[in-house]
Amino acid sequence: MITAIPAVHQVRSGEIVSRFIPDYNLAATLDSGQTFSWSRAEDGRWCGWVGETPCVAWQEGGRFFVQGRGLTEEAAAHYFQWNLAWPETLASFPQDEWIARARAHAPGLRLLRQDPWETLAGFICSSVKQIVQIQQINAELRRRFGREAAPGWWTFPSAGGLAAAAEADLRACRLGFRARHLHRAARQIVDGEVCLEKIGLLPTEAARAELLRLAGVGEKIADCVLLFAYGRGEVFPVDVWVERILRRLYFPGRRGVAVQRLRRFARTHFGPSGGHVQQFLFHWIRTAPEAETLRKTERKAKKPARSGR
DNA sequence: TGGCAGGGGTTGA
């Protein structure tokens, strides 16, 4: 089986950058479904990528360390969002019981600032897939189409690299029907039909409209890219788990509330840092012991349709 | 052990 864990020792001779950030929860951040490029190694440290630099990251005594050959503090600070005004971000959250529970479950859960193409491609691969499977697809795409930056470490393939590949070769990475979407999206970017750099300069609504022009990109994936790659912290992606939370916690006893209604509610209710709130709620319902009952109830109550909508 | 339902979504009719 392909795993996302490369050879740790290959980067242990690189530069180490660090900063004292006691209120950063690295494990929750890397394990909360916003990135598919990091894995926990046997020694508890995290192996992954800051851009095209293979890195190892860990925390000790409130200090955050990242090691990688050629890694700069600027690059680490940008990717891990070290400079975000965290207390101010938290202060902008609405006060309610569920957000308080989610925050208490994983204090210091942050958002990353990832590469737009890698994030986009990763989420196109994610539809109706579980996180472990997405990580395997990510690793397979790297191994087949990436550049070997260090022994055992392959960069994420460029849009050009995937556009030039045969769709059948993408399917061989366990992509299934997603292969067609990813191939077409890569083609659209290579052809200049959609420009990821320009999207970064657009207001959020216009940026979302541009992303929605890409094959395999609907509202959920567009919102994930806006939040995790373009740093639009107000964007609140609504996937099936968050949809269940919103229905259960904010619209109890109300049947037939449309997803669009939930999205409108989320945009206004959760405020300017709604994306951060979403990440807390998402991580809480997936992993918190106290949410176990809610998870089971929702699975049973789920309608038999295959799409989860 | 094998069969089958279902999964972090989008597309196109």
Added chain:
DNA sequence: TCAACCCCTGCC
């Protein structure tokens, strides 16, 4: 609005 799309996992 809903079936179809692939493949893998977990449950019975």
